[in-house]
Amino acid sequence: MDDLDHRSLGPRLDLWHIQEDAPGMVFWHPRGHALYRVLENFIRGKMRRLGYAEVRTPQLLPLDLWMQSGHWEKFGAQMFALGEGERAMALKPMSCPCHVQIFNRNLRSWRELPLRYAEFGSCHRDEPSGALHGLMRTRGFEQDDAHVFCRADDVAGEVARFAALLSEVYAAFGFDAPEVSLSTRPQLRAGSDASWDWAEQALAEAARSCGLSYAIQPGEGAFYGPKLEFALRDRLGRSWQCGTVQLDSVLPERLGASYVAAHGARATPVLIHHAVLGSIGRFIAMLLEHHAGALPFWLSPDQVAVVPITRDQLDDALKLRELLFSAELRAVLSADGETLSRRIVAAHAASIPVVAVVGAREAAQGTVSLRERDGTTSVLTWDRAVSTLRERNRPPRGSVDRACGPDLD
Incomplete structure (x- = not known):
């Protein structure tokens, strides 16, 4: 296995592991979970500013719901089901029917539309063992699911908002503009030709x-509607399908979704499904391989290793770490019995971007020596060091075309 394969990088960087007795299920370690939350909170902030309300829905639901939606007919072989008769249940493979249930709990007016829900939905699919591949293909995963209930006239504007969101997010992660495909009706589908x-x-x-601009992918749409798929190219030129936006007039009708239109009669909303990252674990795998494990400062699970030269500077190192914590920087203390050089090497081996060295001279002067991955060093006062690092802890704003929608910041 290549050392820069995410399946090697993850365990070596102490991010995650998968056990033989739990195939396709990920154990996230503290460092991996920190990275996971950085991605999740980044997307959460973007969605909140665009008017999405975050929800949380059950993982185990009645089998009847999946039969009514059509997912059981289409994906039943890949769903985990248990129980029989009235107690038959299944783990959700996706969140869309759950969001329809929330929509249906109240009588909706056309004035409420578009209504936007977002969820970091935990999903399970019984993938064949031969298809499992590290974080790229698992049996348990979390998606940045979002659904928009709207009218037909809203579709263009909502797709534009999503396209602008994608451009902003992908640029921040260091990717070029995505390649776009339009996936059209599959042979086995629900809904009329019209x-x-x-x-x-x-x-x-x-x-x-x-x-x-998009290429056509005949027959690759979802069973309930066509979709736009957005693929990213990594530093090795490999293409990875990530974001999707799907247009659906089938599920709302099957699941009884309706709203009171302007003329007073009931109407069925259009449902737009979309995800920016797709599977968060899979996106982390892409990031690790794209950056060869050396994630940018704002993404790194541990951003600063605070290293006292001797035990005499331990109290000062602890105070510096607290200052970094207060600035919402992810800092760790390296003060074990190893030599200074070995601790610095260990920090860089863990892909920690910055090592903050505190020695007797630095402690006396109120300064700290910052050592970067590339070997460059700078000596700064504590306040200056904290403010400089805090400034780096912001996702970069890429140069994107904003014709598709609003400035997301």
Whole structure:
């Protein structure tokens, strides 16, 4: 296995592991979970500013719901089911039917639309053992699911908002503009030909209106609607499908979703499904391989290793770490019995971007020596060091085309 394969990088950097007796299930270690939360909170902030309300839905649901939605017919062989008869249940493979249940709990007016829900939804799929591949393909995973309940006239604007969100997020992670594909109706599908004609045309027009060029992927749409798929190329030129936006007029009707239209009658909303990262674990695998394990400062699970030269500077090192904590920086203390050089080497081997060395002279002068991955050093006062590092702890703003939607910051 290549040393820069995420399956090697993850355990070596103490991020996660998978056991033989739990195939396809990920054990996230403290450092890996810290990285996981950085991604999650980054997306959470973007979604909140765009008007998405975050929800949380059950993982175990009645089998009847999945039969009604059509997921059991399409994905039943990949779903974990248990119980029989009225107690038959299944773990959710995706969150969309759950969001419809929330929508259906109240009588909705057209004035409430578009109504946007977001969830970091835990999903399970019984993938064949031969298909499992580190974080790339697992049986338990979490997606940044989002669903928009809207009217047909809202579709173009909502797709534009999503395209702008993708551009902003992918640029922040260091990727170039994604390659876009339009996946059209599969052979086995739900809904009438007329509904598919409308959905494919509406999605294509929405993509073109915000300047997206796309290739056609015949027959690769979801069973309930067409989708735009966004693929990223990593530093090795490999293409990874990440974001999707899907246009659906099938599930709302099957699951009884409706709202009171302006003319007073009931109408069925259009449902837009989308995800920016897709599986968060899979996206972490991509990031690790794309950056060869050396994640940018703002993404690194541990950003600063505070290293006292001797035990005499331990109290000062602890105070510096507390200052870094107060500035919302992720800092660790390295004060074990190893030599200074070995502790610095260990910090860089763990891909910690900055080593903050505190010696007797630094302690006396109120300074700290910052050592970067590339070997460069700088000596700064504590306040200056903290403010400089805090400034680096911001996702970069990429140069993106904002014609598709609002400035997300």
